[in-house]
Amino acid sequence: MSITEPEARAYEPVIGLEIHVQLKTRTKMFCGCALSFGEEPNTRTCPICLGHPGTLPVANAEAVHFALMIAMAFECDIAPRSIFHRKNYFYPDLPKGYQISQYDMPLARNGRLGDVRIHRVHLEEDAAKLVHAGASGRIHGAQTSVVDFNRGGTPLVEIVTEPDLRSPAAAAEFGRLLQATLRRMGVSDVNMEEGSLRLDANVSIRPAGEATLGTKTELKNMNSFRFLERGLSAEIARQEELVRGGGEVEQETLHYDPQSGGLTALRTKEEAHDYRYFPEPDLVPIAPTEAMLERARAALPELPAARAERFERELELPGDTARLLSFRSELGDFFEEAIEAGDGDARSVANWVTNELPARIGGADPADTGVEPAALARLVAMVEAKEVSRSAAQEVLDVLVADGGDPRAVVDAKGLSRADTGELAEIVERAIASNQDAVDKVRAGKAQAIGAIVGAVMRETKGRADGGEVQRMIRERIGS
Amino acid sequence: MTDLLSLNAAAQAGLMRNGELSPREAFDFWRARAEEDELGAYLWVAEAAPEDVGDLPPVAVKDLFCVEGVPSTAGSRILEGYRPPYTATSVRNLQSAGAAVLGKTNQDEFAMGSSNENSGYGPVQNPWDRSRVPGGSSGGSAAAVAAGAAPWAIGTDTGGSIRQPAALCGIVGLKPTYGAVSRYGMIAFASSLDQCGPLTRDVTDAALLFRHLVGRDRCDSTSVEYPEPVRLPSAERLDGLSFGVWGLEEEGLDRAVADVIRGTLGTIEELGGAVEEIELPSARQGIAAYYVIAPAEASANLARYDGVRYGPRSGDGDLDAMYEQTRHDGFGDEVKRRIMIGTYALSSGYYEAYYGTAQKVRTRIAEDFRAAFKAVDFVVTPTSPTVAFELGERTADPLAMYLSDYFTVPMSLAGIAAVSIPAGLCDGLPVGLQIAGPAFSESRVLDAAHALEKAIGFEGVPRA
Numbered sequence: 001m002s003i004t005e006p007e008a009r010a011y012e013p014v015i016g017l018e019i020h021v022q023l024k025t026r027t028k029m030f031c032g033c034a035l036s037f038g039e040e041p042n043t044r045t046c047p048i049c050l051g052h053p054g055t056l057p058v059a060n061a062e063a064v065h066f067a068l069m070i071a072m073a074f075e076c077d078i079a080p081r082s083i084f085h086r087k088n089y090f091y092p093d094l095p096k097g098y099q100i101s102q103y104d105m106p107l108a109r110n111g112r113l114g115d116v117r118i119h120r121v122h123l124e125e126d127a128a129k130l131v132h133a134g135a136s137g138r139i140h141g142a143q144t145s146v147v148d149f150n151r152g153g154t155p156l157v158e159i160v161t162e163p164d165l166r167s168p169a170a171a172a173e174f175g176r177l178l179q180a181t182l183r184r185m186g187v188s189d190v191n192m193e194e195g196s197l198r199l200d201a202n203v204s205i206r207p208a209g210e211a212t213l214g215t216k217t218e219l220k221n222m223n224s225f226r227f228l229e230r231g232l233s234a235e236i237a238r239q240e241e242l243v244r245g246g247g248e249v250e251q252e253t254l255h256y257d258p259q260s261g262g263l264t265a266l267r268t269k270e271e272a273h274d275y276r277y278f279p280e281p282d283l284v285p286i287a288p289t290e291a292m293l294e295r296a297r298a299a300l301p302e303l304p305a306a307r308a309e310r311f312e313r314e315l316e317l318p319g320d321t322a323r324l325l326s327f328r329s330e331l332g333d334f335f336e337e338a339i340e341a342g343d344g345d346a347r348s349v350a351n352w353v354t355n356e357l358p359a360r361i362g363g364a365d366p367a368d369t370g371v372e373p374a375a376l377a378r379l380v381a382m383v384e385a386k387e388v389s390r391s392a393a394q395e396v397l398d399v400l401v402a403d404g405g406d407p408r409a410v411v412d413a414k415g416l417s418r419a420d421t422g423e424l425a426e427i428v429e430r431a432i433a434s435n436q437d438a439v440d441k442v443r444a445g446k447a448q449a450i451g452a453i454v455g456a457v458m459r460e461t462k463g464r465a466d467g468g469e470v471q472r473m474i475r476e477r478i479g480s
Numbered sequence: 481m482t483d484l485l486s487l488n489a490a491a492q493a494g495l496m497r498n499g500e501l502s503p504r505e506a507f508d509f510w511r512a513r514a515e516e517d518e519l520g521a522y523l524w525v526a527e528a529a530p531e532d533v534g535d536l537p538p539v540a541v542k543d544l545f546c547v548e549g550v551p552s553t554a555g556s557r558i559l560e561g562y563r564p565p566y567t568a569t570s571v572r573n574l575q576s577a578g579a580a581v582l583g584k585t586n587q588d589e590f591a592m593g594s595s596n597e598n599s600g601y602g603p604v605q606n607p608w609d610r611s612r613v614p615g616g617s618s619g620g621s622a623a624a625v626a627a628g629a630a631p632w633a634i635g636t637d638t639g640g641s642i643r644q645p646a647a648l649c650g651i652v653g654l655k656p657t658y659g660a661v662s663r664y665g666m667i668a669f670a671s672s673l674d675q676c677g678p679l680t681r682d683v684t685d686a687a688l689l690f691r692h693l694v695g696r697d698r699c700d701s702t703s704v705e706y707p708e709p710v711r712l713p714s715a716e717r718l719d720g721l722s723f724g725v726w727g728l729e730e731e732g733l734d735r736a737v738a739d740v741i742r743g744t745l746g747t748i749e750e751l752g753g754a755v756e757e758i759e760l761p762s763a764r765q766g767i768a769a770y771y772v773i774a775p776a777e778a779s780a781n782l783a784r785y786d787g788v789r790y791g792p793r794s795g796d797g798d799l800d801a802m803y804e805q806t807r808h809d810g811f812g813d814e815v816k817r818r819i820m821i822g823t824y825a826l827s828s829g830y831y832e833a834y835y836g837t838a839q840k841v842r843t844r845i846a847e848d849f850r851a852a853f854k855a856v857d858f859v860v861t862p863t864s865p866t867v868a869f870e871l872g873e874r875t876a877d878p879l880a881m882y883l884s885d886y887f888t889v890p891m892s893l894a895g896i897a898a899v900s901i902p903a904g905l906c907d908g909l910p911v912g913l914q915i916a917g918p919a920f921s922e923s924r925v926l927d928a929a930h931a932l933e934k935a936i937g938f939e940g941v942p943r944a
Contacts, residue, residue: 047566051784053559053667054546054568058701086780088826090803097783145799147788276826278835281672281777285700 011243012208013236014216015171015201016119016163020156021188022126022196023066028153029125030100036150049153051095052291058280059084059123063155064286066187067107068296070157073181073303074118076111081287082122084280089273093128100125101158103277107286112304113181116174117162123286128152157187163202163213168232172225175199180304180327186428192223199228205239206251213402214239215249219256222268231256234263263422307332313347315339324354330359330365337373344380352380356394360401370404371397375446379407389466392416416464424457424465428473439478450474484509489537489632489685490712493578496535503533507580510538513629514583519605519614521624524551525583534578535763539689540630542621543584544591544667545571545676545716555587555617557600558785558810560792568665569697570634570676577692582630585620589812590782591641591669593617594884597875598814605871606649607941608909615645615884619671621679622649626941632689633679639770640863640888641793642677643900647863647912650902650940652933653679654686654926656890657919658895659704661690662697668781670774673703673892681940683901683930687712690922711923713930718753721928723915724856725757730764732883734866740911741862744903747935748860753928758852758859762844763890768884769845770889772825772838778815779822785810817878845895853918858928861887863900863912887914897922902931902938910938 027034031048049054071078085103102122111118128149153461159178165171179190179197190197199222204214219235222228235254239249253266286297302310311322311332325332335353339346353376354364361369379396386394388411396410409479411417431453432439441449450471457470482501484492495501507529514525524545541547544554546564571581588598596604596619604619606612607627614623618635622645626635635642637655646653654677661676668674678689693712697703725745728738744757761880787793787806795805825834849913852859865886874881891898896919903913913932917925 047564050789051565052546052564053552053554053562053663053784053792054544054564055566056664056700058699088780088783090783090786092788092799095784095789096780097786098780162526197552274828276779276823276828276831278776278780278831279828281670282702 010208011240012166012204013168013203013205013232014163014213015165015168015203015232017159017161017165017171017174018200019159019161020068020198020200021070021159021182021190023063023155023157024186024188024196025060025062025066025155027060027062029060029063029123029155030153035154039150041146041148041150044150045152049095050149051097057100057280059283059286060155062121063295064107064288065292066155067121067157068288068292069185069187069299070159070182071108071111071121072296072300073185074108074111074113074121074159076108076121078108078117078288078293079105079106079286081285082107083285084283086280088276091127092145093130093152095128095149095152099127100280101281114166114174114177116333119160119162120158121160122158124156124158124457126151126154126156163204163216164417168229168236171232172206172229175225175228177304180329184301184329186301186305192225195223198223201228201232203232203239205233205236205243215251217249217251218253218272219263220253222256224258227256227258230258230261231263234261238263245311286347304329311350315350317347317350321347321350321354325350330367334366334373334376338377338380341374341376342376343374345384348380348384349377352376352397352430355398357401360397369401370401372404375400375405382407382411386466386469387411388416389464391463391467395463424461424470425473427457427460427465428470428477431460432477434475442478482893484631485513485628488681490536490688492631493535493688495821496537498544503535503578504529507533507582509536510582510631511699514540514624517627517629518622519603519607519610519623519629520602521585521614521620521627521629522557522583523553523555523601526581533580534573534575536577536579536692537631538582539574539579539623540582540585540621540633541571542618542633542635543587544636544669545584545634546665546667547571547581547584550581550584550823552584552667554591554784555589555601556810556812556815558791558807559667559809560600562791564665567667569662569759570693571665573662573695574634574689574692579689579692585624585633585634585635587615587620588641589637589815590667590778591617591636591674592814592818594640594644594881595804595869595871595874596620596645597871598812599917600812603871606868608650608868611870612909613648613871613873615648615864615868617641618653618679619645619647622646622651623654625649625651625681628941632681632685634676634689634693635679635894636666636669636674636676637888638673638675638774639892640885642679643888643898643912643914644864644884646679646900647902647910647914648868650910650938651679651681652683652686652899652901652929653677653912654690654766654899654922655891656690656694656922657897659702660706660897660920660922661693661863662700662703664697664699668745668777670777671769672777673774675892683713683899683926683933686899687923690926692701696777707920708923711927713812713923713927715927715931716751716934718748718751718928718931720752721858722754722856723748723857724852725755725861726760726763726859727861727887728757730865730886730923732865732886732898733862734906735909736906737862737864737866739908740904741860741913744862744913744932744936747932751935756856759857760845760848760852760859760890762848765841766845766890766893767886769838769841770885770893771821771882772834773820773842773893775822776825776835776838777822779819779826782811782815782819814878828863844895845890849890849894849896849916849918857917858925859916861914861916863887863914866941867906867909867911891916895919897925899925899929901933901936903936904938
């Protein structure tokens with residue numbers, strides 16, 4: 001915790017998120033069209049998702065299944081009976097003139113993810129995609145606008161949190177947990193750039209410590225967690241400045257431009273739509289049977305929060321490491337396979353998997369690289385047994401990532417096996433003899449001067465020696 | 481060839497199955513009859529029999545049923561030129577049973593009306609008196625069957641749109657239980673009320689056509705598996721059956737119509753049935769509730785006609801201007817009126833008072849019927865408060881027009897089965913009797929109707 005200035009503490013932000021998740025079902029929410037992944041425009045359509053006269057929606061059972069899984073993952077109360085509503089408004093991306101969504105009887109309520117309460121979870125359909133040609137890039141003032149209906153009707157789950165977040169960083173962190181959780185469940189690609197995960201944030205400020213809520217504004221369509229954090233910070237700053245200047249926050253919807261860092265108003269409260277919600281008469285209620293609930297429960301994998309908790313409890317991993325292994329479940333899977341191979345201490349293996357491995361493979365899945373979990377475990381064990389130095393092991397890992405193979409074979413082939421103690425003692429002896437200056441300084445209390453001697457040893461052993469052990473031997477020898 | 485005009489559809493089907501009547505010849509006969517129609521009953525007539533013409537007589541189809549490649553406009557200019565890329569389930573079911581599509585019949589625009597005068601393509605004349613309306617909204621289907629321009633037809637009933645025109649044209653019209661027939665491919669008016677059903681010369685034909693219409697459809701979540709096989713009616717007596725009469729004292733009911741109905745009640749008793757008066761306390765609020773619920777649903781159902789994807793488009797430049805001009809040009813006055821009523825009823829701040837209250841009334845009406853069917857087997861009422869009225873007589877008075885559905889709307893709101901059969905004539909114009917039964921009681925309702933039909937011995941439109 002950093003210490004903040006008193007005046008900067010005077011206001012606290014109150015943040016809630018509204019999240020839209022495109023489900024990875026085989027077909028669309030209310031028709032049999034396959035979902036679209038960048039196909040030619042208007043090739044994933046049918047009379048139903050184009051809103052032809054006389055067509056009717058039929059709810060996708062797989063989408064209901066996924067939504068139930070999500071509701072369970074968030075420990076929600078699942079409604080014994082929930083219904084769809086029509087949300088009415090005119091727009092060219094909305095073929096029926098209404099969106100089928102859920103309103104006052106959502107699929108699930110009152111859940112929790114981490115320390116954030118989930119207000120509700122509901123099912124709805126996505127709109128089509130509009131492309132505007134012309135200077136403005138928006139529909140008004142566009143030369144022509146064309147519609148691609150491929151996306152129209154894609155199943156969406158909307159997740160609304162309670163306003164439990166107190167900082168932009170916390171909001172982004174929650175977003176990452178949510179993304180990791182949904183990804184782990186396999187119900188969505190949760191790709192923010194491609195729009196399969198979309199975030200809107202509601203934010204208000206209030207005097208720190210007070211319970212009342214201020215007037216909130218809504219930030220629309222943040223397409224990365226970084227922008228979410230920046231956009232929220234900008235909006236909080238704007239609200240604080242406004243309030244400090246004696247002004248009042250107006251309820252409005254804002255767009256954050258990550259390029260300019262600016263906020264522009266999309267619409268104010270007065271312009272808010274009257275959506276004339278009413279129960280969708282073409283659909284029957286969703287009344288999950290015991291079998292449906294059981295199937296959803298059985299389909300839930302261990303979720304990141306629980307996995308992180310298990311890593312901390314059972315393997316005594318530090319919190320950050322445990323979280324990283326859970327949020328990036330492919331690293332977690334790799335890690336678990338590695339420790340199952342039996343070699344290496346769990347904490348050390350976790351360290352290598354969360355530090356050395358990502359440093360080499362970036363965001364890729366380690367399963368797609370050459371290194372086998374068991375090979376990494378063996379390498380870590382060799383480091384622990386001091387058969388190879390840490391720096392040499394890093395070199396070995398480079399090879400393993402690129403070409404695969406057995407760490408011992410790589411060590412032998414490259415002559416990286418650690419210098420034996422007898423040989424090392426002689427080298428240390430020589431280094432002390434030729435660095436008498438440094439020895440005197442260390443003896444005089446300048447501890448860092450030991451670096452010169454260690455450096456000499458490392459040069460001599462070409463990195464095969466373990467730096468820590470070399471230090472220890474030097475100290476022993478010169479009696480400091 | 482046999483005089484097909486003298487036969488009901490079931491008899492023609494019998495001849496075809498026995499090989500005594502060629503389906504193609506029958507189709508051509510009816511095609512010629514449809515072509516010769518001068519009442520305005522058809523908006524489109526098939527050019528030729530399909531390759532695989534089956535052994536049921538061809539069927540006239542209300543325009544709002546989507547038929548692949550065939551103009552399907554729901555009687556509206558906003559769908560002028562629209563040819564659907566698919567066929568309605570109900571029509572497909574008839575096609576696979578052997579009944580080819582004979583033509584598309586005229587109707588009130590989007591099924592909104594009780595006189596067929598709201599069609600975007602002109603009115604339909606009543607074959608009994610060409611200065612009078614055929615009723616609506618399935619006016620074209622009713623007139624075609626009554627005039628012998630179709631062996632049988634299908635229509636849709638939302639608040640009386642099958643039963644009322646059937647009554648005014650002197651034929652049989654069945655509004656099935658909600659969910660019995662798939663709505664997929666039926667251009668929607670009010671989704672929670674719309675039901676497809678037969679308009680036929682007699683009760684047997686109604687049962688035969690209905691038998692081929694029912695069934696759960698994967699494409700319509702509100703459709704259900706019909707709980708029993710649909711029986712063809714055979715009853716000639718009504719012994720042991722009780723009939724609860726409602727509405728004969730209602731204010732708007734024409735006295736002469738009431739007298740014809742009273743005569744029919746006598747016939748019921750002669751056939752061994754018991755007649756008693758019953759009360760449906762909430763049914764009087766039916767029209768008020770209906771004219772909130774139906775327009776509310778319609779206001780959303782008709783939002784898709786926006787000029788973006790199909791149908792004519794008017795206006796240029798601005799998107800909102802395009803929407804406004806397209807809908808201004810495409811919709812008729814009654815449709816616009818109902819969109820406005822429905823939009824208002826659903827608006828924030830009014831929803832509970834209008835839509836919420838209307839739904840409560842609807843629930844109460846359904847309870848009224850449940851209570852009634854504990855006491856009696858059937859509820860009988862006049863189908864329409866009056867006989868066919870003059871063309872133009874009620875066009876300036878929407879409320880008077882809305883009251884045409886007074887006796888039919890309660891059954892629609894309750895979602896139950898109801899049939900209208902000709903009960904007799906009044907000043908040379910047909911009067912319809914409505915017989916309603918509980919949900920999925922069509923076989924029983926039609927059986928009772930059959931016994932009455934035989935006893936009444938109603939004869940169709942006098943032919944020159």
